[in-house]
Amino acid sequence: MRITRSFGVIAIAIFLSTGSARLFPMRGTALAVADAATVTPNVTVEPQYDTAHVYVAPEDFDRFVASLVATFGGTTSKQGVFTVTPTPSSTMSQLVLTPVGTLSVFGFKTPVPYPFGAERTGYLVTDLDAAVQAARTTGADVLVTSFNDPIGRDAIIQWPGGVNTQLYWHTTAPSYKALQTIPENRVYVSADRATAFVASYVAFSHGRVVSDDRHARGIEIGKPGETYRRIRIESGFEKLVVFVTDGHLPYPYGREITGYEVPNLTDTLTKAKAAGVEILVAPYTADQRTSAVVQFPGGYIAEIHSVAEKPK
Template structure:
């Protein structure tokens, strides 16, 4: 029988003390390398047969524009993928439809962050506790690298030869990170150091409904930084489907209206709207399999 995650005052205090102790281990600050949250993109891998249908559904749901579709080599080893950038008011996507097998470890990275200097960013990531999974390599637009944070969180860093110019986002999406209790504090410490972010909330008894366990509580940490927002969801891994499969949470003005658009565009509602922590939230699956959380701030 699963043990409920109800937190006592003693366990909450122990968690706070542990985080404070970990935070004291941080080294001297590394350089800020972020460009802005509108230059962060969620990496979405879909089958080529689903590529156009997914992009059309996502844009019909959230609005926005797309780049031209092309077929490129975006890995350091031989491969071919359809590639398209999707720019929406609530967050951007890099959509990839590989026509060849996907080289390791590509496909596991969840987000791409544009940085001002790739070599400096990779060194900063190393200094702040990340592993470099794929060393810097050239791509058709510039250079890239793949890093991994404690807890097994993979991200891509990229730099463009010609700096892009994207409009600010109407709302900044949350990168939804699921980590274990064992690695959460180390991940938070290291990512804060790298991103120059701040913890906006650290709730040791967040409503379990947010992770599909409504009778329990869990720890949820929210972070804001120059690269964007993170929701760090600290769990024991006993997650009902589809929780843990979503990569991002998108803030909209109305969840019901957005769901109507999504369903009309071929998406499926996986978790019906529910209210928690001042939000209304739901989960959807778009054509091609991409799962997303959608939320709106509940009226006071």
């Protein structure tokens, strides 16, 4: 199965790099990849149903949620205590619905079962079983097979490069407001695994690479005067940014899970500081945006940006 999956990723990578629609036979199976977007069903929903997963200590839970709403605006679901893992555990849980992205907040009252806590995002899918099979087909590992939770079913997958994502399906379909801006899932991978990660993710999400800058400005990852490779992907899930680096990253880069686009960065940072949010990286301008990196009460680190004004 591992050999089959590896050949599949190679075939998809060739397709992505050449744009060719030729068939690429894979050793040991009759399957051939004609077009990466037609290998698997499209299981995406809309971006407001994709959540950043944030784990905080129970004593920080309320302060963290309040700081999010104070910074970005929005509403919350009713807070509760649930078992959201396939093994015994107990966690406070609440959904935060902001105009710039949705967050699932967990405050475990028991030790967190492995590998929960390492997944950076949760994606709502139209069919969990189809999504899990699609993940396998496109080169991801299934770390936690499907299990029931209080409102549906879940699984955890790992993309090439070690990036974990939780997949969700709800028994009763949720209904959230559309987002004002689409958040970015910020993923750091090595040069050795970048091609495999992009191929796997694009095929699974039915997304597209919108830019691949091999000489992006290093200031974006705390290394001014240097360059690195940055890949931007868009799909029905959310925006995703791949930072291809050598791992020589100054703090806090690599710790931020999500990038949030706001109308005015200065105004948002003013609200954030008033809510107890710490500015870890002061605002700078690069790639037609002004960005900062912040840490919310409870430890959640995020990038916040707004579109930079063009010189008149």
